[in-house]
Amino acid sequence: MAEPSAPRPEQTSSTPAAGTGASGAMTAREALAAGVRIAFGPPVLVLMASFIGFGGLAADAGWPVGAAVLATLTVWAMPGQVVLLGAVAAGTSPLAALAAVSLSAVRLLPMVVSLMPVLRSPRMALGTQFWSAHFVAQTVWVESFRHLPELPREARPSFYLGMAYTLIVASALATGAGYLLAGRLAEPLVIGLVFLPPVFFLLSLERTAASFEDKLAFGFGLVLCPIMVAVAPDLDLMLTGVVGGAAAFAAGLLRERWR
Known part of the structure; x- marks a missing residue:
């Protein structure tokens, strides 16, 4: 599906993620807490439901629970994780599986390129920028463009990382929960849960298209x-x-x- 371009800062209409003082100043701790608060809403609910489904799929494929959780923490993209799951199940060599996952992640490159100019602050180190790029995925990208333009530029990296850390940790916990629930959930439900993020992404894009x-x-x-x-x-x-x-x-x- 054709993705709308990233919403311009003046186009965003959502309420501010966190209050700022009269000068617009916000400490790093306040920005981090604001990012955590934003994550605890529809984004975390949708992702947790989806990664419960992935945990169930990983259990059915015979993966150990640690490998399933590690895949969520390192790959952090449902399509890539499903590709990895299928490649391992098919007996593909580790190098080929790595190549397949890497190719599936190329789709995220335009998101990274469009988000970094909005996220970057004057004092943001190059290493922090690379670290932040790891967390760019559908949900993080949409929520970032909804809230980052409203924040002081110095506060944006802390807000972003607070939101991203919350979402990835919640997704890892949900992966483990889904693994433990494997066999208790109907297979069609498990598969359906995996496809929740694209639906959420589609609705979010419609909301932010201005x-x-x-x-x-x-x-x-x-x-x-x-x-x-x-x-x-x-x-x-x-x-x-x-x-x-x-x-x-x-x-x-x-x-x-x-x-």
């Missing part, structure tokens, strides 16, 4: 995706994004010229 191009790209994605699945099932998502995004961008340029 510009004409964003909304048009979102609509093109919904229309083109089933068509591309039928026409080119091996390249459906890529073609949907490229064609839908390019069409929305071109429509935006024509709209500006006609004004």
Whole structure:
């Protein structure tokens, strides 16, 4: 599906993540606590439900619980974790499994590129930037663009890490819980839980789409995706994004010229 571009700071309409003083100042501790508070809501509920499903799948595949939890902490992306699960179950070599997971993570690169200029603060070390990039995933990306533009730039890294740490730790705990619940949950329910984040991501994108191009790209994605699945099932998502995004961008340029 074509992803709308990252919402511009002036387009975000959500309430501030945390109150600031008259000068707009916020300490690192206050920003960290604000990020934790934001995480404890729909984001953490959706992710925990999804990773309960992953824990159940890992148990069915014969993984030890420690490996399932470690996959959540290190891969931190449900599609990549499912790819890893399938590769190991198929007897793929570790190097090939690593390559498959790495390729699945390439889709997150545009998210990292679009988020870092918003997240980066003047004193943010290069190592912290690389560390922060590890946590970029669908939910973190959407919630970051909803809240970071409203915060002082110096407070953004602490807010981001507070939110990201909360979500990844909760997801790791949910993975372990799902592993222990394996066999008690119906298999269709387990599989359905795994697909909750994409649904949440889709709804969040619709909520944050503010510009004409964003909304048009979102609509093109919904229309083109089933068509591309039928026409080119091996390249459906890529073609949907490229064609839908390019069409929305071109429509935006024509709209500006006609004004």
